[in-house]
Amino acid sequence: MINFLKKATLFATASLLSTLIQAADTFNVAWSHYTGWEPWAYADEKGILKKWADKYDIEIKLTLVNDYIESINLYTGGKFDACTMTNMDALTIPAVGGIDSTAIIIGDYSNGNDGIVLKNGKTVKDLKGREVTLVELSVSHYLLARALDMNGMSERDVKVVNTSDSDIASLFIANENAATVTWNPPLQQVRNSKGANLVYDSSKIPGEILDLMIVKTDADERLKKALTGAWYETMAIMSKRDKVGKEAIQFMASNSGATEAEFNAQLKTTHMFYTAKEASELAASGDVKKTMEHVRQFSFDKGLFGANASSPDFVGIEFANGDVLGNKKNVKLRFTDKYMKMAADNKL
Incomplete structure (x- = not known):
């Protein structure tokens, strides 16, 4: 009887240990629909993500969260180890929330993939006195502020209406006097609706809206390497003009709810960094620091650092060369x- 109890105890202990080890080697990654992030779905579907996870003896669970801001909130709350998000949202949600995070991949910058669209108007100045739907305090809000400022206006000239990105397109189409700020794929839907005019887009501020893979800074190195390896293998496939590359684009288009032609049109307004070398060079340059100076000033002015922040220096932002803003x-x-x-040096 004693031997039986010893064996049972040993078995239970071994099972618990096995469960804990497995849990420690399993990582959760969130993404949401956006032209520059659709490659993650392809990497998952085609086994590329698993291939790189297996290389580092880990498991990566990729989860689509349809509400973009909610995906970041869940990451900040601890449900995910990594998440796709923009540079501004990485600063104003997890960073301000006390979560130490690192941008390990700069996937692209929006070069027309975010825009301001309205009916019954042809310029930014036609926004005066109107309601504008957008995801409040997101990069859409940032884009609106930049557009208004460049046209001698301010946010006092419009009424911002906070709207989920999943509802923006349908609300715009249904409203005969609509005005909205959004990103692709909903941007393409609103642009193609009757009476719609694109009056401003992110090509006017190139390099300011960066699309990233953000990972908890203290996350396992294996996760960071596996994600990076999977991403650039996918980029290599996607950038080719051969049969496999075309099939990759077709998959991403279908997965995002767009036609192949529509998705290719979205890619034209997305400055993708298809090579790790190009992306790493941007990260190492001073351009990211200049961009984040704009972003942190806007964020502070909008109160996104919270009531306890007395200046934009409240949160520190560190760059590849060791410089720190704040x-x-x-x-x-x-x-x-x-x-x-x-990845560029083939050392993953």
């Missing part, structure tokens, strides 16, 4: 070229 004792957002450079 509080060096409260660095919560980091940009690195480490993993992209490893």
Whole structure:
């Protein structure tokens, strides 16, 4: 009887240990629909993500979260180890929330993939006095502020209506006097609706809206390497004009709810960094620091750093060369070229 109990105890202990080890080697990654992030779905579907996870003896679970802001909130709350998001949202949600995060991949920058569209108007100045639907305090809000400022206006000239990105297109189409700020794929839907005019887009501020893979800074190195490897293998496939490359584009288009022609049109307004070398060079340059200076000033002005922040220096942002904007004792957002450079040098 004693031997039986010993064996049972040993078995239970071994099972618990096995479960804990398995849990420690399993990582959760969130993404949401956007032209520049559709490759993640392809990498998952075609086994590329699993291939790289297996290389590092881990498991990666990729989850689509249809509400973009909710995906970031879930990441900030601890449900995910990594998440796709823009540079501004990485600063104003997880970083301000105290979550130390690192941008390991700069996938692209919006070069017309975010835009302002309205009916019954042809210029930004025609927004005056109107309601504008957008995801409040997101990059859409940032784009609106930049557009208004460049046209001698301010946010006092419009009424911002906070709207989920999943509802923006349908609400715009249904409203005869609509005005909205959004990103692709809903941007393409609203642009193609009757009476719609695109009056401003992110090509006017190139390089300011960066689309990233954000990972908890203290996350396992294997996760960071596996994600980077899977991404650039997918980029290599996607950028080719052969049969496999075309099939990849067709998959991404279908998965996003677009036709192949529509998706290719969206790619034209997305400055994709198809090679790790190009992306790592951007990360190592001073351009990211200049961009984040704009972003942190806007974020502070909008109160996105919270009531306790007395200046834009409240949160520290570290760059690939070690420079820090803001509080060096409260660095919560980091940009690195480490993993992209490893991919470029075939050292993953």
